[in-house]
Amino acid sequence: MMTLLTTTGGAARMLSQDPHGWTLTLISIMVVFGCLLLLFCFYSLSGAILSGKFRRKAKPVKGKTADSETEAAIALALHLYLCGETHDKESGIITIRPRQQSGWTDKSLTLRKTNR
Amino acid sequence: MSIQSEKIEKLVRRREAAALGGGRKRIDAQHQKGKLTARERLALLLDEGSFEEFDTFVHHRCTNFGMDATHFDGDGVVTGQGTIGGRLVFVYAQDFTVSGGSLSKTMSEKICKVMDMAMKVGAPCIGLNDSGGARIQEGIDSLAGYGEIFERNILSSGVVPQISAIMGPCAGGAVYSPALTDFTLMVKDTSYMFLTGPGVVKSVTGEEVTQEELGGASIHARKSGVAHFAADSEQDAISTIRKLLGFIPQNNLETAPERPTADPVNRADDALDEIIPDSPNKAYDMRKVIESIVDDGEMLEIHQDFAKNIIVGFAHMGGRSVGVVANQPAVLAGVLDINASRKAARFVRFCDAFNIPLVTLVDVPGFLCGTQQEYGAVITNGAKLLYAYGEATVPKVTVTLRKSYGGAHIVMSCKQLRGDINYAWPSASIAVMGAEGAVGVLYGKEIKAESDPERQAAIAEARKAEYEELFCNPYQAAQKGYIEDVIEPRNTRFRIIRALTVLDGKREELPAKKHDNLPL
Numbered sequence: 001m002m003t004l005l006t007t008t009g010g011a012a013r014m015l016s017q018d019p020h021g022w023t024l025t026l027i028s029i030m031v032v033f034g035c036l037l038l039l040f041c042f043y044s045l046s047g048a049i050l051s052g053k054f055r056r057k058a059k060p061v062k063g064k065t066a067d068s069e070t071e072a073a074i075a076l077a078l079h080l081y082l083c084g085e086t087h088d089k090e091s092g093i094i095t096i097r098p099r100q101q102s103g104w105t106d107k108s109l110t111l112r113k114t115n116r
Numbered sequence: 117m118s119i120q121s122e123k124i125e126k127l128v129r130r131r132e133a134a135a136l137g138g139g140r141k142r143i144d145a146q147h148q149k150g151k152l153t154a155r156e157r158l159a160l161l162l163d164e165g166s167f168e169e170f171d172t173f174v175h176h177r178c179t180n181f182g183m184d185a186t187h188f189d190g191d192g193v194v195t196g197q198g199t200i201g202g203r204l205v206f207v208y209a210q211d212f213t214v215s216g217g218s219l220s221k222t223m224s225e226k227i228c229k230v231m232d233m234a235m236k237v238g239a240p241c242i243g244l245n246d247s248g249g250a251r252i253q254e255g256i257d258s259l260a261g262y263g264e265i266f267e268r269n270i271l272s273s274g275v276v277p278q279i280s281a282i283m284g285p286c287a288g289g290a291v292y293s294p295a296l297t298d299f300t301l302m303v304k305d306t307s308y309m310f311l312t313g314p315g316v317v318k319s320v321t322g323e324e325v326t327q328e329e330l331g332g333a334s335i336h337a338r339k340s341g342v343a344h345f346a347a348d349s350e351q352d353a354i355s356t357i358r359k360l361l362g363f364i365p366q367n368n369l370e371t372a373p374e375r376p377t378a379d380p381v382n383r384a385d386d387a388l389d390e391i392i393p394d395s396p397n398k399a400y401d402m403r404k405v406i407e408s409i410v411d412d413g414e415m416l417e418i419h420q421d422f423a424k425n426i427i428v429g430f431a432h433m434g435g436r437s438v439g440v441v442a443n444q445p446a447v448l449a450g451v452l453d454i455n456a457s458r459k460a461a462r463f464v465r466f467c468d469a470f471n472i473p474l475v476t477l478v479d480v481p482g483f484l485c486g487t488q489q490e491y492g493a494v495i496t497n498g499a500k501l502l503y504a505y506g507e508a509t510v511p512k513v514t515v516t517l518r519k520s521y522g523g524a525h526i527v528m529s530c531k532q533l534r535g536d537i538n539y540a541w542p543s544a545s546i547a548v549m550g551a552e553g554a555v556g557v558l559y560g561k562e563i564k565a566e567s568d569p570e571r572q573a574a575i576a577e578a579r580k581a582e583y584e585e586l587f588c589n590p591y592q593a594a595q596k597g598y599i600e601d602v603i604e605p606r607n608t609r610f611r612i613i614r615a616l617t618v619l620d621g622k623r624e625e626l627p628a629k630k631h632d633n634l635p636l
Contacts, residue, residue, distance in 0.1 A: 086125045091165030097202035103369035104238040 134172050134189035138213030146213055151284060151306055152350050154194045154209035157244050160354045161207065162198035169196040170229065176220045181253045188214045192247075193223045195230045197239075200361050203373070206234040209244035212284055216248035219290065223251075224261025231268040238367035240277040242357060245294060246284030246307075262289050269296035274469040276367045279360065281353050282307040282343075287331075294342075298466055299360060299418070301345040301353045302333035309336060309343075334421075341422040341459060359416055363430035363437045364470055371471050372437035377411040381434050381613050385409075388605035392518055392543040396550070399445045402427055405477060405517065406440055409433070409609040415440060418463060423455035424448075428463040433475065434613035439467035442477035443528070445518070452524050453484035454497045461500035468508035473616055476514040476535075480524040481550060498527060499635040506533040509626065511619035513612050516540040516590065516599070521549050531598045536622065537615040538599040539608075540590035546598070547587040551580045554587070 018024065048054060103109065135155060137143065143153055152160070158167055175187045192214035197206050208227045210217040227243070234241040250258035272278055273296065280294035281301040286309045294300045294309065302309065310331030317323050317330065329335065337346035347353035365372045385408045391400055407413040410431035417429035425448040428441050441460050443450035467474050483489070483498055505512070505527065513536060514529045525546060529535045540546065548554070555563075559579045566572045586592070593599045603611050 086121070086128050088124065088128050088131065093165045095163045095166040095199040095202055096204050097199075099204075099366065100370055102367075102371075104367050 130189065131172060137190070137211045138188060138215075142213035149306065151212070151246070153213060154211040154244065154246070157283065157350060157354060158194060158198070158207060158209050160351060161242070161244075161357060162200060162205075163202065167196055167198040167207075169194060171195055171226045174222050174226055176222045176251075176254075178220065178251070178254050178257070180255065183253050190214065191220055191222045191226070192217050193226050195226045197230070197233070200358055203361065203366060204237065204239045205361070206230040206237075206239055206241045207244070208242075210247045210284075212246045212248070215251060217246050217284070218248045218251035219258050219261055220251045220254050221257040221261050224258075224264050228264050228268055231265070231272060234276050235268075235272055238276060238369070240279065240361065240364070240366065241272065242279045242281070243293065243297070244281050244283055245286050245290070246282075247290060248285055249288050249290055259289070262293070265293050266296060269293055273298075274368060277361075277364050277470065279357055281357060282309055282333075283350055283353070287311070287313055299344045300336075300342060301347060301356060302336055302343040303347050303350050303353050304333040306350070308332050337419075338421045341419060341455060344418050346421070356416075360430070363416060363432075364472065368470055374435045375411070375432045375437070377432065377435055379411045382610045384606040384610065385608075386606050388608060391605065392541070396519070396545070399449065401446045402442045402444045402450075402477060402479065405608075406431070406442060409612060410438075410440070411435065419459050423453070423459045425450055425453065426456040426460050428460055430472070433609070433616060436616060437472055438475050438616065439463060439472045440475050440477070441529075443480040445479050448484065449481055450479050450519075451481055451484045452498060452501070452527065453489055454492045454494050457494070457497040457501040457527075461497075461504040464501070464504040464508055468504070468510050471510060473511040473513070473619065474505075474508065474529065475612055475616075476512065476529040478514060478516040478520045478525075478528045479518040480521070480528055481519045482522045482524045496635045498523065502527045502533070503632075503634050505529045505535075507626065507632065508534075509622075509624040511616060511622050512536050513615045513619070514538045515603070515608060515612065516544040516546060517605075518543050518545060519550065520544065520546045534624070536619050539601055539603045539611060539615075540593065540599045541605050541608075542590065542602055543605075544590035544593075544602075545584075545588040546590060546593045551583045551588055554583050555579045558583075
């Protein structure tokens with residue numbers, strides 16, 4: 001089988017030009033690493049695309065700029081929207097007036113009466 | 117969004133849903149009937165921002181008749197605490213949009229909770245009733261629920277003020293809670309109270325009657341006296357509750373809040389010197405006297421359309437809250453009858469329970485006679501007022517303006533019923549009976565002995581003049597010390613306010629007993 005291979009066209013030429021097989025080895029290594037490089041590029045690119053690296057940056061508005069209070073309001077609104085903060089409403093005021101001193105608040109009336 | 121934020125959002129959403137009660141559709145139906153929702157009523161009643169709701173998320177626990185498939189947060193009643201004029205009150209408002217406001221065990225538990233808190237803290241309890249009655253699906257649990265509420269009404273009676281406002285139907289056993297409270301308000305055209313409805317009345321007695329005719333606000337305010345106030349609208353009723361609270365204390369160990377006034381204590385009114393007509397048989401309006409002597413002429417009259425021959429109500433004198441009881445000569449000559457006695461007795465006992473001094477203005481010719489009164493137990497009912505005055509230990513200031521005859525004189529806070537300070541106007545006539553009647557009794561034989569009618573009239577006139585000279589004046593009573601002084605009418609306001617100031621420190625006790633046996 002080896003004799004048959006080495007006496008036909010391409011193989012014979014290769015044998016005569018590269019008797020030790022350095023060229024084939026080099027080509028093989030180049031193919032493998034080439035494929036690995038391709039795979040690396042493919043995965044890197046798809047990862048970058050999915051993480052939004054190539055999204056367009058907003059162009060700076062020319063002319064008017066928001067003042068600090070407006071910026072703070074926008075930031076708060078965004079924070080509330082994005083972080084989903086809703087609160088239970090409370091009036092925040094205590095309307096009860098101080099009560100008059102009377103027998104009702106006399107603590108001595110609540111003491112136990114023990115038999116002597 | 118974090119998990120905690122989600123939970124808070126859920127709370128907020130659920131609270132918003134609970135606030136809708138039975139839903140938007142039912143709220144609209146309520147409005148179409150001219151009625152407010154429970155929460156709208158509370159928003160009007162209480163100071164802004166003061167209301168704290170309890171038990172918002174309570175559900176009923178009934179599983180009969182598929183009830184477990186439907187739940188509404190709150191189960192048909194809104195309960196909690198708030199303030200009125202800065203004063204703490206506990207409230208409950210039945211929500212007609214949820215199951216017709218029908219009472220379940222859990223609704224009862226919610227109401228009982230605020231009543232218990234009112235008793236613990238010593239604050240008034242106000243109920244806004246709008247209910248279709250017991251929730252039939254709950255069976256005996258709903259009856260037990262009513263029982264729990266009634267028992268608390270009883271235990272709270274005389275400890276903390278209780279006010280009921282009927283804002284819709286209140287039928288069957290449910291009527292007993294308002295009946296046990298201190299004051300009941302009804303709203304004309306949209307509220308009614310009766311034990312049995314027109315349908316049952318027709319089937320049992322054959323009588324055809326409408327809901328309004330059977331138990332409407334006007335009927336109870338005028339005929340039965342079950343309602344103390346009949347308001348034109350819900351807003352009016354709520355405004356009356358707020359006004360009423362201004363005269364009464366938080367509990368039975370406190371005094372009502374003082375109301376500063378620019379009205380001078382020593383304001384004299386010359387019109388009072390001329391208000392009593394020269395003829396003893398001519399009427400005048402006692403309201404004019406009351407308006408003259410109280411601060412700023414303002415009085416909140418209770419039971420205005422019931423037993424109009426006696427006037428009862430709250431006013432301020434020298435800034436302090438007082439209960440005013442006055443015979444009204446413009447109606448039935450100011451006689452006492454069954455209804456007037458009941459009306460005044462309940463009012464006097466309320467004032468006594470809550471440390472409100474009593475100011476009594478007397479112009480009473482006696483008790484109304486006749487079989488209707490006697491068969492209706494005018495004796496027992498008159499005794500109620502007598503008992504109420506005799507038992508009361510609050511300061512009692514009495515002014516006799518004109519007539520004060522017989523048993524009615526005794527009943528109307530006389531000296532012997534531990535009246536503290538008793539005054540009389542110079543026009544007062546304090547006697548066993550009027551001159552006409554007395555002459556008939558004392559000199560009847562002498563007059564009949566004369567055959568000539570002219571001679572008879574002359575003798576009668578002479579004896580009448582003699583009797584009037586001797587008895588129809590305040591001086592017999594003054595000589596015996598049964599009144600402290602005879603005062604000029606224009607000075608009445610000053611004398612009463614000074615008397616009340618003197619009596620501020622009054623302490624009086626009753627014999628120890630389990631409770632009285634008031635003639636009921």
